[in-house]
Amino acid sequence: AEAIDRLHATNNFPEFTGRLCPAPCETACVVAINAEAVTIKQVELRTIEEAFLEKRVVPLIPDRLSGKTVAVIGSGPAGLAAAQQLTRAGHTVAVYERADKIGGLLRYGIPEFKMEKAIVDRRLNQMEQEGTRFRTGVEVGKDITGSALRSKYDAVVIAIGATNWRDINVPGRDAIGVYQAMEYLPWGNKQALGEIDQPQINAAGKDVVILGGGDTGADCLGTSIRQGAASVTQLEIMPRPTEERPEGQPWPTYPMIYRVSSAHEENDNRVFAVSTEEFLGDEQGNLRAIKIVETEFIGGK
Numbered sequence: 001a002e003a004i005d006r007l008h009a010t011n012n013f014p015e016f017t018g019r020l021c022p023a024p025c026e027t028a029c030v031v032a033i034n035a036e037a038v039t040i041k042q043v044e045l046r047t048i049e050e051a052f053l054e055k056r057v058v059p060l061i062p063d064r065l066s067g068k069t070v071a072v073i074g075s076g077p078a079g080l081a082a083a084q085q086l087t088r089a090g091h092t093v094a095v096y097e098r099a100d101k102i103g104g105l106l107r108y109g110i111p112e113f114k115m116e117k118a119i120v121d122r123r124l125n126q127m128e129q130e131g132t133r134f135r136t137g138v139e140v141g142k143d144i145t146g147s148a149l150r151s152k153y154d155a156v157v158i159a160i161g162a163t164n165w166r167d168i169n170v171p172g173r174d175a176i177g178v179y180q181a182m183e184y185l186p187w188g189n190k191q192a193l194g195e196i197d198q199p200q201i202n203a204a205g206k207d208v209v210i211l212g213g214g215d216t217g218a219d220c221l222g223t224s225i226r227q228g229a230a231s232v233t234q235l236e237i238m239p240r241p242t243e244e245r246p247e248g249q250p251w252p253t254y255p256m257i258y259r260v261s262s263a264h265e266e267n268d269n270r271v272f273a274v275s276t277e278e279f280l281g282d283e284q285g286n287l288r289a290i291k292i293v294e295t296e297f298i299g300g301k
Helices: 002-008 014-020 040-053 077-088 117-130 146-152 181-192 215-227 262-266
Strands: 069-073 092-097 133-136 155-158 207-211 231-236 270-272 274-281 287-294
Touching (some): 002 040, 014 117, 077 092, 117 133, 207 215
Parallel strands (some): 092 133
């Protein structure tokens, strides 16, 4: 009981971070100076899951209402955390989400194999019992104006931005078959949950190339594998990291070491130290090849 109270004091959703966070706290652990760090992430996850099993995660309904109303735009982790805190403070809170289900990146960006959506729904049920209201299928600026929200509510919290992706400015970027991760991943999630049979963007039977070696790239890798891709190659602009902490990245900095995600355990075909120069298309405008060049890391650039 004391452990979960301490954990919830600084983290609304430890069941999310315990599964998804890259855990920079572990590499900054003082034990990591000369030994293996405390497994903070696993301790966090075990604590919250034991709390759910023991039914210690209950709705925290405010003693009295403030009479104030708040609109939260966006139902990703930031929006949900803000909404929960404001509701518990006694305000009447409505969360606006343009998608048809609540969760934002948690629901449409994180693959089912990495975090089941039942984990999200479990926490949403608690928030609804606390009094938070959810408005799905409403796009602020289109279905309702910002001025209308400001006149209706005492305050507005903007918690958006996860789908405002970075792009790559190289020739051929407009070729058919080149997609952003956040265009691709939501379809994979809907397919995994049985909401659709065939996603609009489907890797089945295709040779897939993923640009970027981070967590999002690994999510795309795992999704492509499950859709039955013919092959999957992941390109990383940086050289292959070492498996030990580099001398230039001492404790407590987050070291760039060689990491293997669960998706890489299934199919690790990473190519390091390469950069995309051009997307090559066929006569119909479909992507047929990618022109890459080798890179070299010199003087921190």
